[in-house]
Amino acid sequence: MARDILKTLQTEHEKVRALFDKINDTTDRAVKTRGELLEDIEDALIPHAKWEELVFYPAFKERADRDGLQTHAEAVAEHHAVEQTVIPDVHAAEVDSPAFAGRVKVFGEFVDHHAGEEEKTMFKMARSMFSAEERASLDEQYEQWKASSEAQAIVAKEKAKASLKSVVRPSS
Numbered sequence: 001m002a003r004d005i006l007k008t009l010q011t012e013h014e015k016v017r018a019l020f021d022k023i024n025d026t027t028d029r030a031v032k033t034r035g036e037l038l039e040d041i042e043d044a045l046i047p048h049a050k051w052e053e054l055v056f057y058p059a060f061k062e063r064a065d066r067d068g069l070q071t072h073a074e075a076v077a078e079h080h081a082v083e084q085t086v087i088p089d090v091h092a093a094e095v096d097s098p099a100f101a102g103r104v105k106v107f108g109e110f111v112d113h114h115a116g117e118e119e120k121t122m123f124k125m126a127r128s129m130f131s132a133e134e135r136a137s138l139d140e141q142y143e144q145w146k147a148s149s150e151a152q153a154i155v156a157k158e159k160a161k162a163s164l165k166s167v168v169r170p171s172s
């Protein structure tokens with residue numbers, strides 16, 4: 001089957017949803033597992049979100065009609081909320097606490113909602129905006145970008161930012 005950026009992004013959504021199911025199943029005593037799963041979630045989510053912000057969303061915006069522009073604004077606002085508030089709140093909680101479990105659950109709910117909106121609305125619009133060739137080419141670009149040192153630097157910076165903010169936010 002031909003490659004398609006929309007399929008790749010959707011597959012990544014499913015991978016992240018499965019990781020949230022796992023972390024939501026952990027007990028407060030599973031400190032090591034929770035830490036590892038949070039790391040896995042961020043490793044999967046950050047490159048995905050950053051590439052959407054850097055490449056996919058701008059390309060979408062350029063071709064969008066009025067409804068598409070609203071969909072674009074909504075997606076960007078959700079990325080902001082997760083980056084600015086939801087992830088820092090998770091990092092501000094002790095990993096062995098009910099606060100962590102509750103905040104991780106909200107993180108997962110945000111991501112599930114956002115991914116669902118992309119799949120039902122944005123990707124549906126994008127399917128008619130971009131030809132099969134364009135979607136295949138975007139998919140190739142994304143794969144190359146993920147392997148680049150630029151992407152790795154961005155991901156490292158975002159992860160550092162998330163844990164830094166936790167220092168200045170209250171933990172309860």
Ligand SMILES: [Fe+2]
Pocket residue numbers: 049052075079114118
């Ligand atoms: Fe997104």
Ligand SMILES: [Fe+2]
Pocket residue numbers: 009013048052115118
């Ligand atoms: Fe996405």
